Structure formats: C-alpha cells, structure tokens
Amino acid sequence: MNELETIRHSAAHVLATALLELWPEAQFAAGPPVEQGFYYDVDLPHRVSPEDFPKIEAVVSRILSEKQPFVREVISRDDAQAMAERGELAALAPRPTPSVFKLDILKGIPEGETITLYRNAAFTDLCAGPHVADTGKIGAFKLTHVASAYYKGDEKNPQLQRIYGTAFATQAEMDAHFAMLEEAKKRDHRKLGKELQLFTFDEDVGPGLPLWLPKGTVLIEELEKLAKETEFAAGYQRVRTPHIAREKLYKTSGHLPYYAESMFPPMELKEDADDKEPVRYYLKAMNCPHHHKLFAAVPRSYRDLPLRFAEYGACYRYEQSGELFGLMRVRAMQMNDAHIYCTAEQFASEFRAVNEMYLKYFKIFGIEKYRMRFSTHDPAKLGQKYVDEPELWKKTEEMVRNVLVETGVDFVEVPNEGAFYGPKIDVQVWSAIGREFTLATNQVDFAVPARFGLEFTTSGNTKETPLCIHRAPLGTHERFIGFLIEHFAGDFPLWLAPEQVRILPVNPECNAEAEALAAELRGKSIRAAVDGSRDKLGAKIRLAQVEKTPYMVVLGKNEVANRQLSVRSRKHGDLGVIDRAAFFSRIESEISERAL
RNA sequence: GCCGCUUUAGCUCAGGGGUAGAGCGACAGUUUUGUAAACUGUUGGUCGUCGGUUCGAAUCCGACAAGCGGCUCCA
Numbered sequence: 001m002n003e004l005e006t007i008r009h010s011a012a013h014v015l016a017t018a019l020l021e022l023w024p025e026a027q028f029a030a031g032p033p034v035e036q037g038f039y040y041d042v043d044l045p046h047r048v049s050p051e052d053f054p055k056i057e058a059v060v061s062r063i064l065s066e067k068q069p070f071v072r073e074v075i076s077r078d079d080a081q082a083m084a085e086r087g088e089l090a091a092l093a094p095r096p097t098p099s100v101f102k103l104d105i106l107k108g109i110p111e112g113e114t115i116t117l118y119r120n121a122a123f124t125d126l127c128a129g130p131h132v133a134d135t136g137k138i139g140a141f142k143l144t145h146v147a148s149a150y151y152k153g154d155e156k157n158p159q160l161q162r163i164y165g166t167a168f169a170t171q172a173e174m175d176a177h178f179a180m181l182e183e184a185k186k187r188d189h190r191k192l193g194k195e196l197q198l199f200t201f202d203e204d205v206g207p208g209l210p211l212w213l214p215k216g217t218v219l220i221e222e223l224e225k226l227a228k229e230t231e232f233a234a235g236y237q238r239v240r241t242p243h244i245a246r247e248k249l250y251k252t253s254g255h256l257p258y259y260a261e262s263m264f265p266p267m268e269l270k271e272d273a274d275d276k277e278p279v280r281y282y283l284k285a286m287n288c289p290h291h292h293k294l295f296a297a298v299p300r301s302y303r304d305l306p307l308r309f310a311e312y313g314a315c316y317r318y319e320q321s322g323e324l325f326g327l328m329r330v331r332a333m334q335m336n337d338a339h340i341y342c343t344a345e346q347f348a349s350e351f352r353a354v355n356e357m358y359l360k361y362f363k364i365f366g367i368e369k370y371r372m373r374f375s376t377h378d379p380a381k382l383g384q385k386y387v388d389e390p391e392l393w394k395k396t397e398e399m400v401r402n403v404l405v406e407t408g409v410d411f412v413e414v415p416n417e418g419a420f421y422g423p424k425i426d427v428q429v430w431s432a433i434g435r436e437f438t439l440a441t442n443q444v445d446f447a448v449p450a451r452f453g454l455e456f457t458t459s460g461n462t463k464e465t466p467l468c469i470h471r472a473p474l475g476t477h478e479r480f481i482g483f484l485i486e487h488f489a490g491d492f493p494l495w496l497a498p499e500q501v502r503i504l505p506v507n508p509e510c511n512a513e514a515e516a517l518a519a520e521l522r523g524k525s526i527r528a529a530v531d532g533s534r535d536k537l538g539a540k541i542r543l544a545q546v547e548k549t550p551y552m553v554v555l556g557k558n559e560v561a562n563r564q565l566s567v568r569s570r571k572h573g574d575l576g577v578i579d580r581a582a583f584f585s586r587i588e589s590e591i592s593e594r595a596l
Numbered sequence: 597g598c599c600g601c602u603u604u605a606g607c608u609c610a611g612g613g614g615u616a617g618a619g620c621g622a623c624a625g626u627u628u629u630g631u632a633a634a635c636u637g638u639u640g641g642u643c644g645u646c647g648g649u650u651c652g653a654a655u656c657c658g659a660c661a662a663g664c665g666g667c668u669c670c671a
Contacts, residue, residue, distance in 0.1 A: 039666095047600075147666030148599035155668055159599050162666065190663095194607080203644085203662055262670080315671090320597050321662095323669065333671065426671085438671055476671050507628050535633085542632035556630055566631080574631055 001033070001130060004168070008033035010070060010131045011138050011167035012040045017123040018059035019044070019163075020092050022052075028090035028125070029101040029151055029160055035434060036177075037166025041149055043101070048161055053143045060141050067136030068120040072129055080106055080115050080126060092122040101151065102126045140174035141167045187432040189485035190326040196490050196548065198481075198498070199327065208324040208331030210478060215498035218527065219484070220334070220477050222496050224312055226364070226594070227336050227474055234357060236308040236338055241290035243314050247280040253289040253448055254387075258420050264318045264331075287313035288445070288470055291339040292452040295466075300456040305466060306346050310338035312477070327482030328437055336440075336474035341449070341456075341466040347396075350469055351403045354442055358427065358473045359409075365484065366596050370439070371428040372409050374400065375417035386420055387447040396444045396467075397423045421447040427473075432486040439483055443470040491570070494550045494587065495594045501528040501587065502549045504540040506556030508532070513560050517553065526587060545570055551587060 001009065012031035015038075019026050023044050031040035042048075048056075080089070081103070087095030089102035105126060109115060118127040120135055132138065143165040151157035168174040185191070193199050198216035205211060212220060228238070247266060250256045255263075266280035284290065291309045300307065313335050323329050342350045362370065377386045377393050386393065400423050404411050411425070418424055424443035430436055445468040455463040474480050484492070494500055501521055503514040514530045521528035531540045537554065544552045554566035565583050567575040578586075 049600080145665055146600070149667045150598080153668065155598075159667075161599085164666085201662085207662065317670080320669065322597065322599095322667080324663090329670075335671070441671060472671065479671055504631085506630050509628080534627085534629085536627095536629045537631060538629090539633050540631090545632055552631080554631065558630085568631060 005033040006130055006132055007138055007169060008038040008167045009129075010135070011141055011165060012038045013070075013118065013120060013123065013125055013127070013131065014060055014063050014135055014138065014141070015040050015056070015143075015163065015165060016042075016090055016125065017063055017092070017120065018056050019048075020090075020123065021059050022056065024092065024095065025097070027097070027100055030105070034164075037144060037164060039162045039164045041101075041151070041160040041162050043158065043160050048146050048163055050143075050146070057141070057143060063121070064135050064138055064141060066121070067134045069134040070131035071119045072131075073117045073119065075115050075117050077106070077109075077115055080117070083117075083124070084126070088124060089117075089126045091124065099126075137169070138167050139170040141165065142174065184432040184434070187486045187489040188326075189328070189432070189482040192485050192490040193327065193482075196485075196498075198485065206331070207321060208319060208329070210327055210330055210332065216481065218498040219481050219492070219496060223336075223474060223477060223480065226361075227310075227312065230357060230360070231308075231310045231338065234308070234353065235306075236310040239291065239294055239309045239311050241284075241287060241294070241311060241313065243316070244281045244283055245290065247282060249289045249293070250282055252451055253292070254420070254451055255286065255289070259285060262317050262319070264316050283316040284313070285315055285317045287311055287315065287335060287337045288339055288448065288468070289452075291337075292449060292454060292468075295339075295341055295449075295454050296452060300341075300454075300466075302343065302456055302458050302464075305456060306340050306342035306350050307466075308338055308340045313337045315476075325435075327478045327485075328431060328435075330478045333476035333478045335476045336472045336480070338471055340469040340471065341454070342469070343456075343464070344467060347444075347467050347469075348399055348403055351400065351442075351444075352407060354469060354471045354473070355403060355407055355409065355425075357471075358440060358442070361473050364594055364596075365487065367429070367487065369430065372404070372411035373417075373426045373428050373438075374404060374411050374413045375419075375424050375426065376413060376415050377418045377423065378416035381416065385416075386418060389447060392446045393418075393423070396446055400425065400444060419443050419445070421445045424470075429483055431483070437479060437483070438475075439479060440473045440475045441471070442473070444468075445470055491548050492550075493594065493596050495591045497548070497550045498527065499529055499547070499549050500526050500591070501551045501553060502544045503528060503530045503553045503555055504537060504544065505530065505532065506537055506554060508534060510555050510557065510560060514555050517555065517565075521584075524584065524588065526591070541568065553583070 009032065016028050016031060019042060023046055027043040029041035032038065083089050084099045084103045084106060087098050089099035091099060116127065116129060118125055118129055118131055143163065145164050147162045147164065148159045149162040150159055166174065166177065168177065196215060197213050198219065199210045199212050201210060263285045264283045266282045268278040268280050271279050294309060295307065314332065315335055316332050319329055319331055340350050376397050379390065382388045382390055422444035424441055426438040427440040428436055429439045449468050450465045455465050458464050503518055505511050505514040511530065511532045514532070518528040518530050531544065533540065541552060548570060550570050552568040554568060559566055564577050564579050567578050567583055569575055
C-alpha cells in the first residue's frame with residue numbers, strides 16, 4: 001500500500017468511526033482504498049443519502065482534529081472471534097449483535113496468518129493495516145457518493161450500502177483532484193456525443209440501441225476504411241453474414257448453454273404448415289458460428305491456410321439493463337471481427353501478427369494508456385465454465401504466453417477469466433470518468449471448430465481440425481468510438497473529423513464563392529461545409545471552434561479577388577493566407593497519413 | 597437483474613397544491629460584417645408515462661419507463 005492508499009484506508013476507518021457515532025448499530029464489511037478514494041461497505045437500516053454527508057463530515061472533521069493515534073495490536077484468532085461475537089469489531093463498544101461480516105472475514109483468514117486489530121480512540125476494527133500514525137495525517141476528507149454493492153460481490157449475498165469518499169494529505173491535492181474530475185466530465189462521450197451530434201438514443205427504439213447521426217456515421221465509416229485497408233494488406237478476406245440464425249447453429253457452437261442469458265430471446269415461427277414445433281431463430285450475439293459455416297462451405301486444404309475471414313459484424317446482446325452505459329455498453333454493436341483458421345504450426349506467427357496489428361492501431365490513435373490482460377482457465381472448472389480439454393488449454397496458453405513474452409508487451413495474467421473455448425487477451429482502457437473497459441479482444445479457440453466438424457486436408461492426405469483465432473483489435477464501433485470521443489475530447493484528428501473544413505464567408509456576398517469552394521473540396525473527398533449565416537466572422541469562428549472543426553477557411557473579397565485562402569486551424573489559430581493548391585495538398589496529405 | 601438517486605422548452609438549468617420561467621438555440625427583421633458571441637422581436641413545454649389523493653396536481657403518493665451512481669456481467 002502506498003502513502004496515499006494508506007491515508008485513504010485510514011480515512012475509511014474514520015468514516016466508520018463517524019458512522020458509528022451516528023448509528024451505533026451499523027455493521028461493516030470491507031473498507032479498502034480505491035483508485036479515486038476509498039469506500040466502506042455498511043449494513044444499516046437507515047438509508048444514507050448525500051443529505052447525511054454534512055452531518056457525517058462534521059463528525060469526521062472533529063476526529064481528524066483530535067489526531068487520534070492508530071494503534072496496531074496482534075491478537076489470537078480465538079480472541080478476535082470472541083470480540084466479533086460480542087459485536088466489538090468495527091465498533092466503538094460491545095454490542096448486542098455480533099459483527100457478522102467481520103466474523104465471516106475472520107473465517108477467510110488462512111490458518112497461521114497474524115491477525116491484527118487497529119484502534120483509533122474507541123473504534124476497533126479487524127484490519128491488516130497499515131495506517132497513518134494518527135487521524136491528523138488525513139489532511140483532506142470528503143464523501144462523494146453512496147451506492148449499493150453485494151457483499152463480496154455475489155448477487156446471492158445481501159446488498160450493502162457502499163459509501164464512497166476520498167482523502168488526501170493536503171487540501172490543495174484534493175482541490176486539484178476535483179478540478180481534474182470536472183475536466184474529465186467535459187470529455188464524457190455521452191455529453192460530447194450529444195453536443196457534437198454524433199449519436200442518440202430513443203426510448204421507442206429501445207435502451208442500449210444507439211442511433212448514429214450523420215456525423216457519428218462518418219466516424220464509423222472512417223474506422224471501417226482503416227480496418228479494411230489494414231486487413232486487406234494482412235491477407236484477410238472479407239465476408240458477409242446475416243444477423244440471425246436458427247437455434248441449431250448456437251447449439252452446434254455450444255454458445256446456448258453458456259450464453260443464452262446474454263442473447264435476445266428467440267423469434268419463433270412455423271416454417272411449414274404442418275410443422276408441429278416452431279423453429280427458433282436467434283439474433284446473433286457473435287459472428288464466429290457464421291464464419292465457421294463459411295469455412296465448412298468449401299473443402300479446405302492445408303494450402304488454403306491460414307484462412308482469414310473478416311467482417312464488421314452486427315451483433316445483439318441482451319445486456320442487463322443496469323449495465324448499459326452510453327456507447328460503452330450497448331445491446332446492438334458492430335464488431336471489428338475476424339476469424340483466422342490455421343494449423344498449430346502457424347499459430348504462433350498468426351497470433352504474433354494479430355498482436356502487431358493491435359500495436360499498429362494504437363499508434364495511429366495515439367493510445368498509450370492501456371493494459372493487455374491475458375486470461376487463462378481454471379483447471380477446477382473444466383467441463384463447467386471451460387471445455388474439458390486439459391491438454392489443449394495448457395498447450396495454447398503456453399503458446400500465447402510465449403508470443404506475449406517474445407513481443408515484449410506488458411501484460412498481466414488473470415486466471416479463471418478465459419472464454420469457454422480458449423484463453424484470450426483483452427486490451428483494457430479507462431473511460432474519462434475512470435471506469436475500466438475491454439476495448440479489444442484476441443481469443444484462441446481450440447474447441448468450437450471441432451464442434452462444427454471443421455477440417456482441412458493435410459499434406460499427408462489426412463484430415464485435421466484447424467485452430468481458430470478470434471480477434472477484434474478495434475473492438476466494436478460503439479465502444480471504440482465512445483473511447484475515441486473521450487480520448488480526443490471530441491477534437492478528432494483531421495482524417496476522422498466529421499466536418500473537416502468549414503468555409504466562413506466574411507459577408508453573404510461571398511456565399512456563392514464559398515459554396516463553389518466547398519463543392520471543389522467535396523470533389524476531393526474532403527468533408528467541407530459553408531457557414532452561410534448572417535453572423536459576423538467572429539461568431540462564425542467561435543461556432544466552428546466550439547463544434548471542433550479542424551480547419552476554417554475565411555473567404556472575403558480579398559481572397560475572392562486573388563484566388564487565395566485565409567486558413568485557420570482549430571488548434572493553432574490563424575495560419576495566414578495560403579494559395580489554394582497548397583491548402584489542398586496540405587490537408588490531403590494530413591488525411592492520407594492519418595496524422596494525429 | 598439488484599440497491600439508491602434523477603426526469604421541467606432542441607440544449608443547460610431555475611421554480612413549485614390555484615394549469616410555468618431564464619440563458620443559449622431556432623425563426624423573422626435590422627445591421628454588410630475580417631479571426632472565439634451585433635441588435636430587436638417572435639417562437640417554443642399535457643413539467644417522462646399511467647394511475648391515485650384533492651374542489652383543483654407539473655407540484656403530494658404509487659406503479660412503470662428511461663437515464664445517472666454502483667454491484668454482478670462483458671466488446
């Protein structure tokens with residue numbers, strides 16, 4: 001635990017102390033530091049609301065000024081048990097009801113581990129520490145919000161009130177923190193998406209089903225263009241598949257038992273007048289089964305491998321209503337999907353090439369803060385959460401790990417997070433407000449191709465099942481664009497900007513000339529528009545700046561007379577007078593290089 | 597899905613048991629404009645939906661919906 005975390009963890013104890021002064025019956029579970037501060041989970045009949053915060057903070061502030069020392073005490077398991085039973089843990093004094101959560105936590109502490117208490121004034125808590133020397137070391141304290149959380153994160157456990165706060169060594173650091181949060185809110189993709197008219201949601205269409213406005217659609221199409229170029233160069237072939245399929249397909253793939261909860265309920269229809277049982281069709285939640293059918297459609301030889309099928313596939317997932325989150329978590333998505341069918345010998349180089357594609361994309365977008373997460377299986381759950389192929393799991397995990405190590409990418413390995421059909425690598429990023437998301441994914445599949453009976457003829461004229469790599473380096477349009485909006489704060493690089501050039505006639509007499517220039521730019525596939533309003537130039541510039549247009553062209557009688565352009569860049573201000581050809585070639589190369 | 601909170605004009609938000617208000621926007625007129633906001637006027641809302649209490653509900657109560665903060669889950 002670093003210094004700040006120690007301060008925050010101590011702050012959680014102070015919060016508990018204050019809550020107990022107000023509600024002595026409070027039962028506490030866990031109170032750790034987190035990225036932005038800390039929380040303490042509490043079970044309390046009184047519903048704590050932000051209206052209670054001043055009252056709680058007043059008590060906290062008194063405790064901080066009292067500089068209560070934190071005292072560590074080693075205690076035997078039996079004594080700790082006895083104290084918990086008397087309700088003395090996470091309490092100011094013995095109570096009629098036992099400290100139930102602390103009893104449970106105590107049970108989880110391995111035999112032989114030192115058990116410690118921390119006390120500040122009358123408050124005693126079961127705690128591994130460490131803590132600051134005294135409560136006076138917590139220089140700034142503030143409660144932020146209250147939410148609910150299942151005990152130990154399990155839906156079957158009772159819901160507790162999770163009271164969030166933050167703490168710093170000094171008030172100045174806390175002020176800086178809140179100032180930063182304010183800035184982050186300004187780049188929230190939900191806010192910018194509305195302001196910049198990129199996308200919208202409508203109740204009649206349905207929750208989690210984004211509607212893409214023209215400007216957002218530009219972003220989609222530019223990303224697809226990038227993906228198509230990149231995949232074409234890497235030897236992928238494009239395919240197209242329908243959005244629905246019969247139930248049988250997902251029975252074959254094995255998705256239904258694992259995944260039915262996350263799929264929209266099926267449509268049922270009688271395909272034949274004398275059908276007794278209706279046929280069920282599902283909206284596809286993933287593209288792989290369809291692609292497997294394309295592999296199976298033609299006899300395949302080892303000479304055809306690796307075979308790489310790419311599709312921006314539309315998928316529909318019935319995400320739980322409480323999980324929907326702007327564009328980051330939706331129910332309809334367009335996935336930068338591809339499936340690579342290869343032999344075991346080809347696997348490592350294919351997997352490495354996929355990894356390199358990821359890194360190439362990150363460079364184009366200037367994505368620097370990300371984490372590769374390598375998810376493996378848990379041997380204890382073979383046959384339930386994971387297909388029962390212990391040898392293949394071991395072998396493929398080894399191959400993936402080797403590629404990661406050889407490439408020299410930083411990664412963390414997480415056990416028991418793999419897909420049911422194989423290990424995977426997820427790329428984790430963070431939204432403006434600090435929520436973590438999987439942006440892209442790269443998965444190994446050694447199970448489903450066999451379920452589909454996929455095979456190719458080997459050089460020895462035998463049949464073999466290919467390995468499959470599922471990869472989506474650009475994730476889904478929805479999440480990727482949600483991320484990009486925040487990453488660029490809506491200020492997209494020229495190649496992505498929905499409106500690249502806005503022409504600003506100084507007065508309406510120049511409107512016709514401006515329209516002609518816009519048409520000329522559009523002829524060069526440059527997205528240009530004219531502000532033909534009667535606003536003064538300053539107002540037109542302000543509007544273009546606010547709407548984050550990368551280039552503005554001021555057109556007055558001087559420019560019309562000498563066939564030149566007054567160019568202004570959103571980022572760098574007035575660039576002065578440039579002749580037309582120079583301006584065209586400047587933006588054309590900036591676009592084709594996809595410059596940042 | 598669960599817990600809590602929110603929902604007033606296109607947007608941001610004020611108000612509040614006697615049928616609503618600001619700024620911005622949009623529209624119109626005047627101004628003929630030169631690198632981040634000209635002026636005036638007009639428009640605009642069954643106060644999320646449905647039900648209840650009340651002489652009267654946008655306001656109080658309930659249900660539902662959507663959104664927000666989390667939990668669980670995932671691209």
